[in-house]
Amino acid sequence: MPDVTVVGGGPAGTLSARLLASSGRDVTLIEDHHVSGTPVHCAGVVSGEVIENMGVKPEVEGIISAAEVVLPDSTSIFTRRRSPYAYVIDRSDFDVKLADAAEAAGVTMKYGIRYKNHQVTESGVTINTNSGSITSDLLVGADGQSSLVAASLGNNAARSYIRGAQADVEYRMDDQECMRLWLGRDVAPGFFAWMLPLGDKTRIGLGVGLEYGPPIEYLNRLLDKTGLAERRRLATYVGKIPIGGRRVSYADRTLLIGDAAGQVKPVSGGGLYPISKAAPLLNETINRAYSMNMFTSSTLALYERSWKREIGKSINGGMRLRKYFDMLTDEELCQIGHLYAREDISELLSEIDVDDPSNVVRPILRCKGVKSTLLKIYLRHLL
Ligand SMILES: Cc1cc2nc3c(=O)[nH]c(=O)nc-3n(C[C@H](O)[C@H](O)[C@H](O)COP(=O)(O)OP(=O)(O)OC[C@H]3O[C@@H](n4cnc5c(N)ncnc54)[C@H](O)[C@@H]3O)c2cc1C
Numbered sequence: 001m002p003d004v005t006v007v008g009g010g011p012a013g014t015l016s017a018r019l020l021a022s023s024g025r026d027v028t029l030i031e032d033h034h035v036s037g038t039p040v041h042c043a044g045v046v047s048g049e050v051i052e053n054m055g056v057k058p059e060v061e062g063i064i065s066a067a068e069v070v071l072p073d074s075t076s077i078f079t080r081r082r083s084p085y086a087y088v089i090d091r092s093d094f095d096v097k098l099a100d101a102a103e104a105a106g107v108t109m110k111y112g113i114r115y116k117n118h119q120v121t122e123s124g125v126t127i128n129t130n131s132g133s134i135t136s137d138l139l140v141g142a143d144g145q146s147s148l149v150a151a152s153l154g155n156n157a158a159r160s161y162i163r164g165a166q167a168d169v170e171y172r173m174d175d176q177e178c179m180r181l182w183l184g185r186d187v188a189p190g191f192f193a194w195m196l197p198l199g200d201k202t203r204i205g206l207g208v209g210l211e212y213g214p215p216i217e218y219l220n221r222l223l224d225k226t227g228l229a230e231r232r233r234l235a236t237y238v239g240k241i242p243i244g245g246r247r248v249s250y251a252d253r254t255l256l257i258g259d260a261a262g263q264v265k266p267v268s269g270g271g272l273y274p275i276s277k278a279a280p281l282l283n284e285t286i287n288r289a290y291s292m293n294m295f296t297s298s299t300l301a302l303y304e305r306s307w308k309r310e311i312g313k314s315i316n317g318g319m320r321l322r323k324y325f326d327m328l329t330d331e332e333l334c335q336i337g338h339l340y341a342r343e344d345i346s347e348l349l350s351e352i353d354v355d356d357p358s359n360v361v362r363p364i365l366r367c368k369g370v371k372s373t374l375l376k377i378y379l380r381h382l383l
Contacts, residue, residue, distance in 0.1 A: 002028040002108070004286065005127050006140040007115040007149055009036040012258025012275045013142030014098040014107075015054060019283040020140075021105040025290075028134060029102065030113040030127075037095030041239025043166060043194060043205060044091040045179075046272050047355050051087065053276035056097040061198045062088035065177045071337040072184030072330035079350045080178070086354045088196050088203070115148060118254075125253040137295055138286060139254045145242045147260035153251050158262045159244030159319070162191050162269055165215035166205020166238075167223065169231040173197035182206075182222070183337070184330050191269070193222055201234055207241060207269055209326070241269040244319045249307070250300040257282055263311065265355075266318035273355045274311050281306040317358050324378070332377050339370055 006017045009031030017029045044061065051058065064087070066080035103109050114130040118139055126135045141149025150156045173180075175197065182193040190209025195202060206222060208215045216238065223229040246262035249255065257263065263274035285303035289295050328336070339345055345367050353359045365371055 001124070002026045002134065002136045003290075004028075004138045004140060005030065005125070005134050005136040006107075006142055007127070008142035008144060008147075008258070008260065009033070009095075009099055009109065009111070010142060010144055010258065011054065011095060011098055011272060012144075012260065012263075012279070013140070014095070014102040015275060015279040016140055016142060016257055016282050017107040018055075018098070018102040018105045019279055020286060021102065021107045023283055023287055025286070027102075027106070028108045028110060028136070030110045030115060030129060030134070032112070032114040032130075034111050035096065036099035037092040040091045040235075040237055041164070042091040042237075042272075043196065043203060044089045044094075045086045045194075045196070045268075045270070045354070046089055047086055047353075048084065049355060050272050050276050051089070054094075054098065054272070056094065056101050058094035058097060059090035060087050061090055062196055063177065064088065064179050064196070066175065066179070068178055068180045069337070069340070070180060070182045071334045072186065073334045075334065075337060075341065077337060077340050077346065077349075078178075079346055079352075081350045085352065086179075088198060115143060117148070117152060120251075120253045137253065138289070140282065141254065141256045141260045142258050143260050145240045145259040147256065149254065150246055150256050150260045150262075153248055153254070153256075156246045156248060158242030158246055160242075161210050162207040162241040162243060163210060163215045164191075164205060164207040164239050164241060164269070165219040165236070166194075166203055167219060167236045168198070168201050168203050168234040169223075169228050170200065170234060171202045171228055171231045172200050173202050183333055186330070187222060187225075188218060190326060193218075195226070202228070204228060205237070241271070243269070243322070245312075245315055249304045250297055252297045252300075253295045255282055255285070255300055255303055261307075263307065263315070266315060266322045267357055268354065270354070274307075274315075277310050278307045281310065314356050314358055317361075321361075324374075327381050328377065332380075335377070336373065339367075339373060342367075344368075345370070 003025040006029040180195040188206040189212040191207030193206035243266040249261040
């Protein structure tokens with residue numbers, strides 16, 4: 001009987017499983033697909049810190065050290081710096097390498113096995129799958145945005161969802177270091193759109209709030225607008241991003257991680273950084289539970305306290321920022337955007353940390369005229 005059964009062979013599952021196996025646990029991972037990393041639902045944008053934390057070297061398809069943000073009135077704000085903001089990785093290759101590393105650490109990987117439900121008893125947790133049952137001490141739900149393990153904890157949907165769609169097209173962007181981002185209700189209501197330079201191909205995509213209909217329609221419009229609709233399409237991806245967290249990430253003998261736990265940055269939709277922070281904390285909590293031989297929710301609650309201490313503030317702050325931006329009209333978005341074109345603010349903006357954009361929020365708020373403009377707009381919506 002394994003100590004821990006992990007459900008899901010994405011980055012949250014494979015990283016957690018690897019850390020647990022390296023701590024001496026007997027770990028079995030089940031994944032419903034026949035390989036990790038396919039299909040892809042990700043733009044692949046990560047910081048250097050994420051790559052370092054995850055401990056495998058993915059194929060890097062692009063290095064981003066500049067950004068052009070296009071406002072609804074077509075004004076562009078540019079920011080550039082010497083060191084990279086982010087890397088665009090081959091997400092499929094990344095997931096495969098993480099799965100290989102888990103297996104090399106001793107994890108038993110079982111592909112083509114689908115979690116159905118589980119029962120917790122005093123002596124263990126029994127996981128029922130499409131191919132028999134597995135009993136272990138603990139269950140880790142890393143089964144992504146539509147997590148059945150998360151749902152089994154009751155009233156545990158993510159606070160909100162963004163729906164995304166993107167395409168890789170045969171086209172070479174002129175500036176191979178600069179990503180282009182669009183804001184505005186016409187292009188990507190409730191989120192933003194992106195265009196990433198990846199050599200002879202370009203990744204173009206967007207997210208939209210659930211209430212705005214299918215993202216693929218917005219993507220087709222963006223492809224038309226950019227003149228890329230006629231280019232050869234190499235791949236199309238769609239997916240859902242859970243944002244704002246879930247009610248709970250632990251229960252008796254059960255822990256959640258990654259999209260299954262709603263651990264996603266609400267402003268960018270990035271899920272890989274939170275996973276890289278949460279997995280070591282999950283490992284620590286499980287090691288502690290073994291040292292006490294106690295697997296109840298009160299012992300496992302430590303995990304949620306620790307990951308919230310690490311990334312909870314930026315998730316909550318990001319949600320507040322999202323709420324503010326969601327209420328803006330395109331005109332107001334431009335009014336704020338034009339402030340960012342000012343030299344003093346764009347200089348601060350160039351120091352943005354993609355993992356924690358709040359690092360520039362306070363300094364920008366201190367710049368002349370920023371707080372009063374934001375407040376004026378906010379009050380207009382209240383009255
Ligand atoms: C359009 C889009 C763009 C994105 N871009 C970025 C980005 O640029 N940077 C970034 O950091 N994040 C990005 N994200 C978010 C990121 O992809 C996710 O946060 C990340 O994949 C979460 O990893 P995970 O392991 O929790 O879940 P997943 O990667 O979804 O893995 C879950 C795994 O569980 C398996 N599974 C599900 N149900 C079961 C079951 N019942 N039984 C067995 N196995 C099961 C699935 O097959 C899957 O392999 C993007 C998301 C979308 C949709």
